Amino acid sequence: MSTITTEELAETTLLRFATAGSVDDGKSTLVGRLLHDSKSVLTDQLEAVERVSASRGQEAPDLALLTDGLRAEREQGITIDVAYRYFATPRRRFILADTPGHVQYTRNMVTGASTAELTVILVDARNGVVEQTRRHAAIAALLRVPHAVLAVNKMDLVGYDEKVFAAIAEEFTAYATELGVPEVTAIPISALVGDNVVEPSANMDWYGGPTVLEHLETVPVAHDLSHCHARLPVQYVIRPQSPDHPDYRGYAGQIAAGSFHVGESVTVLPSGRASKISGIDLLGEPVDVAWTTQSVTLLLEDDIDISRGDLIVPSKDAPATTQDIEATVCHVADAPLTVGHRVLLKHGTRTVKAIVKDIPSRLTLDDLSLHPHPGQLIANDIGRVKIRTAEPLPVDSYADSRRTGSFILIDPNDGQTLTAGMVGESFAAPEPVKDGSEDDGWDF
Template identity: 70%
Template sequence: MDPTTGTLRFATAGSVDDGKSTLVGRLLHDSKSVLSDQLAAVEAASLLRGQESPDLALLTDGLRAEREQGITIDVAYRYFATARRRFILADTPGHVQYTRNMVTGASTADLALVLVDARHGIVEQTRRHLAVAALLRIPQVTLVVNKMDLVGCSEEVFADITAAFAECATALGVPRVTAVPVSALDGDNVVRPSDRMDWYAGPTVLEHLETVPSATDPRTQPARLPVQYVIRPKTAEHPDYRGYAGRISSGLLRVGDPVGVLPSGRTSVIEAIDTPQGPAQAAWAPQSVTVRLADDIDIARGDLLAPAAAAPPTTRRLRATVCHLTEQPLRAGRHLLLRHATRTVRAVVEEIGSRLDLEDLTERPGAELLGVNDIGRIVVRTAEPIALDGYAELRGTGSFLLIDPDDGSTLTAGMADAPRTAARAEGT
């Protein structure tokens, strides 16, 4: 399995007017991933605005309100491919009030492209988006310094911004950053190298995207199968069929593997794996499968199948870093629902430990609440046990949502600490 040939999921992020939509439009246009009728529509809309050349941002600013206001509001997903690789792109909003949309778009990304306007350098929203990328454990972060043509394609300006960004990245625990100087409007270093920045010897944006690893090899991770549905057809052909259907969130499952059922802790052996293509001897993330076990065990939606020797611990008390997504503040003592994989349980916020100050990237203890787009540390207690991984190890089963029990709206996105930390918090 070559990690540089699989589909790459990546997200764009950055402050308002940093040129995200233009960069994405240029990437699609210059890689010949735009249909002729789409390009014709963009050219016609640009002429109505009095623009002689196509406004490539219109390729991604799809909502009417986005086109009228000149800002990205919702996450725009685009699918395209080159001769080397397929891509799933999430163009996320830059405005602070839409940071929650960025969390949504980046939550499954293998790479984050963080844009910075060369004229303005690092601003608060840059730090906020970098903090979100760090919290979501996005494996690759790429700095794109845009609008280099407006600073004379200065190598010194690029070096200063790269150094400041690297300092923020180090403070947030981002291990590596790749930086590319571009002019998205003119196409410099997006798909083709720039003659105006001959001092830059690195890859173009597209060359970088084509060569970075896409995801962790599932063979190196412990398997996790959150059960979505129990299948019991009760037909003459299959009178005793009992299968547990779901999407494998990580790892590899094989027929004959001993597995544990959580949170009950009972164990069995995988007897068969059924896929849409028929029976299989093995399946891996992110395939959707139905697993049959050798023993008749009481299993329901929300349970988790995992290797018996590498199962996550269960807990009723967890510590996590969260990003609050709604105007309703999050306060200690609030009762809500916690959704983890396919399991939903009642929960209460025991403590709000701290809030991240985006000016100096330090945690401020003693926070009374978390407001919209705030990032902080909390402790949650659940009414029932959940089988929890640390988010740093497994994103799929280390993440959770806090939900309003009255209207079902999502309040907060959470990234759990390692299980041993949670266990110590319970005094176990």
């Protein structure tokens, strides 16, 4: 592969993708193979992997070690944390999140896939689609990851049998389609040998589709949020103690979506106060327009009481504020989430008290049926919740904005993250029942 020049790198697009699958399906080996065969591994990294592999008595380098960097992972042979890797080809730049496969660490997949535009879900050709495969597909669907790749791995261990691949691809595609995954591309691979990862396989001439890298390089990427609903969660209010700027008051934050321009009418939520943008500072310099992911400071014409946690939006495109939120959640904590649970809800830069008023349903992964009113969600469960907040929040539907349509629930006692939620996402849960919990100071 040719060396990438600075000019070529600047012109390439960026793809964020995540890998997922059950334990020992070969995710780390696939990632290592991608990095190795695309010439994205530094010489000293490869030498370190070769030394560790040799110390274990392995003849060939264990490419999984390129991502399994934690000592505990190397000792156990499993991936625990989300391992991020950055690499590039002449056609595209990549941010890769290698997520854990063990059911105990499914919560980490939520983190890794939350910003992904594509998910690679691995399946061991010998085992086919298993429960963890279904769970990962359901999470990818909930997080609205627009593209999915089914990588049927270890084809060398089933004699490169086309019928084995076809049966797995058909089962998974039917399941993903039922979940609402818009696109599935199935690719037969052997990460250990290198078949169809970067180079086409000579062992599977019956397959005429792309390799994994070819698909990653060519899949359409539509993560331009500059045309979405404009949103700026306020992180900090800047009032410098300087005689040169005695009246300066700026509202700093990272634009979550959309764009803002000088002279635009804006509304501050949840207060509902309106003003106009009198100036925008970007890296200490005034600009006329700023857009998504840029960290900026907005200056307003009117002196409004604004603090961290407020949301600045265009007046013509302001979301409604509400204290009642219905959402689909993935519960990530070991302690269960129960009806009547008192929590903190973090949305953007704002954190408020909240109560879990009802858990209308829990999703059964085997057949996508709904278990009505389970009363609680345990670790790795996916379900519907109704939440009442102490203060009104300006929330978007997750379908409209993955940034301002999401939230997390936090344990107020120890600060542990309990649940990741997507506003408005639904598996057509049944109508909720009222809960008769007593008033103890949290009932809003």
